[in-house]
Amino acid sequence: MTPDYNTPNYTRRDLLQYGVCIVGTALLTAGITTKVLDREKKKIVAETSSCETPEITPEIALETLMLGNERFMENKQKHPNQNRERIKEVAAGQKPFAAILGCADSRVSAEIIFDQGLGDIFVVRNAGNVVTSEEMGSLEFGVLELGIKTIMILGHQKCGAVKATLDGNSVPGKIGSIIDAIKPSIKGKPTWEEAVTANVKLQIKKLNSSPVIAQLIANDELKVVGGFYELETGKVKLIT
Template identity: 90%
Template sequence: MTPDYNTPNYTRRHLLQYGVCIVGTALLTAGITTKVLDREKKKTLGETSSCEPPEITPEKALETLMLGNQRFMENKQKHPNQNRQRMKEVTAGQKPFAAILGCADSRVPTEIIFDQGLGDIFVVRNAGNVVTPEEMGSLEFGVLELGIKTIMILGHEKCGAIKATLEGNAVPGQIGSIIDAIKPAIKGKPTWEEAVIANVKLELKRLNSSPVISQLIADEKLKVVGGFYELETGEVKLIA
């Protein structure tokens, strides 16, 4: 039997559970806000933690990503922050300079293609690199709590989720929820690559609808971009 959520027939237990949820959410929000304010206060006073790298601009963060990808593409990787010393450093906390919302495809390993190491990139992945409430919340947490300076939504060549959407066949289980999220990006009869790029642009719009993200962009404290990864060359191209 489907419950009628419009009928005010809540038990005392339901109200107590609801109250706990509200209090829990308020405490989480207060905790994040307090840490952000503390970070701003430390910057004003010139205080920095020994385990935190110096602040960088959104532009520098994006440049660091792209230079790492260039090294990967040219087989000149430096493999930074991948030793045991770095493992010890990040046990005290994380301070990633960038976040990537990428596809779950095994051929697109984020830290490898950008030549980065432990604690450098905050990675969120799902099939089709779609922005769901959970993904958006994760990225909002990353920019508020961890101080991330740039976010890239990264699509890639020969994406299986995009292909399934283009083909339009029936699919089992919850795979359909991914296809439903991608469908609004598909207009007319695009090529596979055109559809991947169109989906990245749609996900950028979805992410920019977040008041948290949009405000940081307006304050020039965050940069949000799209990217397209070529499987054959290893190159990440920015999407305008």
């Protein structure tokens, strides 16, 4: 509980503890460098149990994802929230801080490449990471019901669905529906990587057409970004 400074009944311990809360809030909201943010946030939470951690913002949610990817890329994973205690905790309910709309490609597992655990990220996957009515509805549910603060649409190097679209060959079954969802992003004769990036931008545009998503973005309650995953390095680069 924050001490009452309108009365003289506070102690030196109260003052120090209150200072920790202020520092914690500043660190979590000031947008400082990623490594300092990660280290200091954990230190402050460990040092005091009587002040609540400020609600996560879209900026902090994105920063947390990128910190996790940095750990993965450097082989310094922490494998958070992957123990028996976490299983019991999330059985009672989930509150993921971010959502990933990613490709179904077996090489691009969101929890692994962002070094996250159970209940941390809400994952929607399909070939080509395309936005359909079902994907949009799933993400709308995530932001409205679960409080997700950041959505990343994640494309990746050597995406087979994008390559099939570039090739333009006829395909059997329902595969054509995926190609149809990607095709509007292809202009001219792009490289494979350029086409993946263009597809991510198109899917962001589709997602932002949702009144639910658009309103939350306008209220600064949600951030929607694009990402490009490099299969050869493990790095996620933000698409602007």
